[in-house]
Amino acid sequence: MADRGFDLEEQLTFQADADRRCSLAPADRIDSRGYVSEPPRGGLPVLEADELLVFGSNNYLGLTANQRVQNAARQAAATVGTGSGGSRLTTGDTMVHHDLERLLAETFETDRALAFSSGYAANVGTITALEPDVVFVDEYTHVSAFDGCRLAGTEVVPYGHCDPDALREAVDDALERRAIAEARSNTDANADVDVDTNAGDDTDADADTKANANADADTGDESWLVVTDSVFSQDGWVAPLEELCDVADSVGAWIMVDESHATGLYVRGGGIVQAEGLADRVDIQMGALSTALASQGGYVAGDDALIEWLAARAPPFVESTGLTPMAAAAASEALHLSKHGDHRESLWENVTRLRDGLLTMGYEVDGDSQILPVYVETRDVARALANDLRDRGVIVSAPVRTRSGGHASRNEVREGYVYALPTAAHTRDDLVACLEAFQDAGEALDLL
Template sequence: MEDRGFDLGARLGTLEENELKRSLSPVDRVAERGYFAAPSGGDLPVLESDEVLVFASNNYLGLTADQRVQNAARQAAATVGTGAGASRLVTGDTLAHRDLERLLAETKGTERALTFSSGYAANVGTIAALEPDVVFSDELNHASIVDGCRLSGAEIVVYDHCDAASLRSKLETRAARSDSTDEDESWLLVTDSVFSMDGTVAPLGAICDAAEEFGAWVMVDEAHATGLYATGGGVVQAEGLEDRIHVQMGTLSKALASQGGYVAGSAALVECLVNDARSFVFSTGLTPPAAAAASEALHLARHSDARERLWENVAHLRDGLESLGFEIAGESQILPVLVGDRRDALALADGLRDRGVIAPAIRPPTVPEGTSRIRVAPMATHEQDDIVACLEAFQAAGEEVGLL
C-alpha cells in the first residue's frame, strides 16, 4: 500500500542540517535566575548544578515570583477553583474574570475588556470575528496577527516596518482601485506597539493620522507593552491615544506574570467578540487563578515601583552594551544585540551560557537572513550586580567569538 503519511525524520534532518532545529530546555522556576536542564527529548530532564542569570524572559517586571501575585492565585484556586470548567458562555464565567476585565478596561481607558485563553487566541479570534475586507499589516507583525489576517479571508496589504509613509502610500493605492469605492468595504489597520524581536516601537500617532484620513479602524497589539508604560498601560496610554484606537489587544503572560490574552475596546466590540470570536466561544475560560494573578500583577504594575526599576535596568544595560561596542536596535525594554551571521550569534549565546548568562540567539527564519541577534531582556528584579555580570559575560564572550 502506498504511504500517504509524513516523513517527519526527513523534516527533522533538514532542520538539523540547516542549524534550525530547536529544543526544549526546562528551568526549575520562572525568575531572574534559575537552574536549567539540557535538552532531553521525551526523557525526564536533569537540572544543571550551576545557577544562571536569565536575560531572556518576557517576565519583565519579575512578578511571577512576587508573593502577592502568588497569594492571589492561591486564594482564587481555593475559593473559585483551579479551572473554569467550561466555556465562559456555559458555566466558565466567574467573578475572577469580571474583576480582571474591569481592571483591564480601566487601565486601557475603554468601556469593556474581554479575556482569552492566550494572546494568540485573542488576536486570531478578534481579527477573524471582525471580518475585515482589507487588512493593512506591518511587515514584522506577530505570527498570531498574520494568522488572524489569513483566517479572516481579508485582502492583506503589508507595509514597511514602522513606516507611516509606506502605510499611507498603501492606503492611497488601495483607495484608488475602482473596487474600493464600495462604501460598505471595511478596512482594519493592525500593528504591534512594541515588536518582540526588534525592540522597535510603532509610530502610533502617525498611524492613527493615516487611518483616520481613509476611515480605517486601528488595532494595536500591546503584548510586549502592557503593564510597562503610563499608569500600568501600554504605548497607547503613554501617547494618550485611547480615543483614536478601536481595538487594544494584549497578553497576561508577560509583564502581568500569568497566562492568557485580552482585548479592550467599546462595549459593542466586546459583545460582538463574545458572540462571534470562535477562539473565545469554543475555548474553556481562563483559569480563575490565572485571572486573579493577572489582576494582582496589573495592580502592582500600576501602583508599585516595578516599572521604574525595569527602565533603570534597561538604560544601564543598553549603555553598557553600546559602550562595549555592540550595536543595539530598538527603543524599548527589548535589547537586540545585532550580530549578523547566525553561527556567530549561536557561538555568542553559547559563550554567554558558559559564563552563567542565558540570552538566546535569534536566527532565521524568525528574523531575516543576515540579521541574527542576541535578544536581551532585563527584568525589574535584576540587581545592579546582575547587570554588571551580564555585561562582563558579553565582553568575554564577544572577544572569544571575535565580535569585539
Template sequence: MRERGFDLDARLQNRRHRDLYRNLQPADSVGPRARFGPDPGAGLPVLDAESDLVFAANNYLGLANDERVVEAAQRAADVVGTGAGASRLVTGDTMVHRDLEARIADAKHAERALAFSSGYAANVGTIAALDPDVVFSDALNHASIVDGCRLADADVVVYDHCDPKDLRERMDRRRSGPAATDEAMMANGGTSTEAESWLVVTDSVFSMDGTIAPLESLADVAESAGAWLMVDEAHATGCFVDGGGIVQRDGLEDRVQIQLGTLSKALASQGGYIAGSNELVEYLVNEARSFVFSTGLAPSAAAAAGEALHLARTTDRRARLWRNVDKLREGLEDVGLEVAGESQILPVHVGDRADALALSEALRDRGIVAPAIRPPTVPAGTSRIRVAPMATHSAPELEACVNAFAEAAEEIGVI
C-alpha cells in the same frame, strides 16, 4: 498500498541541516535566575547544579514569582477552583474573570475588556470575527496577527515597518487600483474599494527589534481613510504609563478602536485580552470562535494577572525596570556592541547567523541565558542576541551580564 502518511524524521533532519531545529529546555524557575537541563525527550529532566542568569524572558517586571501574585493565584484556586470547567458562555464566567476585565479596562481607559485563553487566541479570534475586507499590516507584526488575517480570509497589504508614509501610499494605491474599476465592481457583485472594511494592525512594541510603532501618525493615516486601528500591546502592557501601554503613553485611547495584549509577559500569568467599546466586547463574545469554543481562562491565572496589573500600577516595578534597561544598554554599548531598539527589549546586533549562535553559546558558558535570533524569524543578515532585563535583576547581575558579553564577543571576534 501507497504510503500517505508523513515523513516527520526527514522534516526534522531538514530543520537541523538549516540550523532551525529547536528543543525544549526544562528549568526550575521563571525568575531572574534558574537552573536548566537538556531536553530529556519523554524522560524526566536532570537539571544543572548551578543556576544561570536569565536575560531571555518576557517577565519584564519580575512578578511571576512575586509572593503577592502567587498568593492571589492560590486564593482563586481555593475559592473558585483550579480550572474554569467550561466555556465562559456555559458556566466558566466567574467573578475572578470579571474583576480582571474591570482592572484591564481601567488601565487601558476603555469601556470594557474581554479575557481570552491566550494572546494568540485573542488576536486570531478578534481579527477573524471582524472579518475585514482588507488588513494593512506592519511588516514585522507577530505571527498571531498573520494567522488571524489568514482565518479572516482578508486581503492583506503589508506596509513597511513603522512607516506611516508607506501605509498611506498603499491605501492610496488600493483606492485607485484594479479593485476600484467598473469591471472589478461587476465581478464583486457591485462593490468597490469604497465599500470595503479596512483594518490597520500593528504591534506597539515589536518583540524582536524593540522598536515602538508611531501610533499617533498611524492613527492619522487610518482616520483619513476611515479605517479602524488595532494595536497589539503584548510587550507594552504593564510597562508604561500607569501600567498601560504605548496607547496610554501617547494618549490615544479615543483613536484606537481595538487594544489587545497578553497577560503572560509583564503581567506574569497566562492569557490575552482585548479592550475597547462595549459593542466590541459584546460582538466578540458572540462571534470570536477562539473565545466561544475555549474553556475560560483558569481562575488562578486571571487572579494572578489582576494582581500583577495592580502591582504594575502601584509599585516602583516600572521605574526599576527602566533603570535596569538604561544601565544595561549603556554597559553593552560601552564595551563596543551595537544595541538597537527603543524599549525594554535590547537587540544586540551581530549580523551573521553563525556568529549569533556562537555568541549565544559563549554567553551560556558564562552563565548568561540570552537567545540568538536568526532567520527566518528576522531578515537575513540581521541575526542578533535578544536581551531582556527584568525589574528584579540586581546591579551585580547586570554587571555580570555586561562582563559576559564583553568576554564572549571578544572570544568569537564580533568586537
C-alpha cells in the same frame, strides 16, 4: 506503520540540517535566575549543576516570583477552583474573570475588556470575528495577526516596518484599485460606454479615477483595518502610533494595536497607547497577560459593541475553555502592582544601565524599548555569542528560525541578533555579571 504522506522523520532531518529544529530545555522556575536542563527528549529532565542568570525572558516586571501575585493565584484556586471547567459562555465564567476585565478596561481607558486563553487566541479571534475586507499589517507584526487574516479570508496588505509613509502608499494603492474597479463596473453596466479593460493598460477613465482616488478617500462599504504591534519583539522598536492613526483616520479605517510587549510597562500600568494619549483614537487594544503581567492569556479592550461581538463570535473565545481563575487572579494582582508599585521604575533603570554598558563596550544595540537587540551581523555569530554567554552563566534570547508572518524577511531580521532582556527583578550585581559576560565573550569572539 506507513507514513501515508506525512514522513515526519524526513521533515525533521531537513529542519535539523537547516538549523530550524527547536528543542525544549526545562528550567526549575521562571525568575531572574535558575537551573536548566538539557533537552530531555521525552525522558526526565536533569537540571545542570550551575545556576544561570536569565536575561532572555519576557517576565519584564519580574512578577512571576512575587509573593502577592502567587498568593492571588493560590487564593483563587482555593476559593474558585483550579480550572474554568468550560467555555465562558457556559460554566467557565467567574467573578475573577470579570474583576480582571474591569481592571483591564480601566487601565486601557476603554468601555470594556475581554480575556482570552492566550494572546495568540485574542489576535486570531478578533480578526476572524470582525472579518474585515482589507487588513493593512506591519510586515513584522506577530504571526498570529496574519493567521487571523488567513482564517478570516481577508485581503492582506503588508506595509513597510514602522513606516507611516509606506502605510499611506498601501492605502492609496488600495483606494485606486477600488475606484478603478467601481468605474469599470459602472461602465460595464452602461452599454453605451466602451472601456478598454486590458490588464496593465489604463484607460482615460482609469487615469482620471486614479487622479481623484486619494482626494475622495472613500472605502465605500468595505471595512478596512490597520494592525500593528506597539513594541516589536523582532527588533525592539516602538511603532509610530500617532502617525499610523493619522493614516487610518484619513480613510475611516479602524486601527488595532498589539501591546503584548508594552502592557504594564508605561503610564499607570498601560502601554504605548496610554503613554502617547491615543486611547480615543485606537479602536482595538489587545495584548498578553503572559509578559509583564506574569500570568497566562490575552485580552482585547475596546467599546461595548466590540466586546459584545467578540464574546459571541470569536471562535477562540466561544469554543475554548475559559482562562483559569488562577491566571486571571494572578494577572489582576500583577496589573495592580504595575500601576501602583515601583517595578516599572526598576525595569527602566535596569534597561538604561544594561544598554549604556553594552554601548560603552562597543556593541551595537537597536530598539527603543526594554527589548535590547545586540547586533552581530550573522546568525552564526549570534549563536556563537549566545552559547559563549551561556557558558559564562548568562542566558540571552538567541535567534530561532520559525515560519514568517506576512513577509519573507520577518524572521531574517532576528538572525543577526542576540536579545538581552533585563527585568525589574535583576539586581545591580546581576547587571554587572551580565555585562562582564558580554565583555569576555565579545573579546573571545573578536567582536570588540
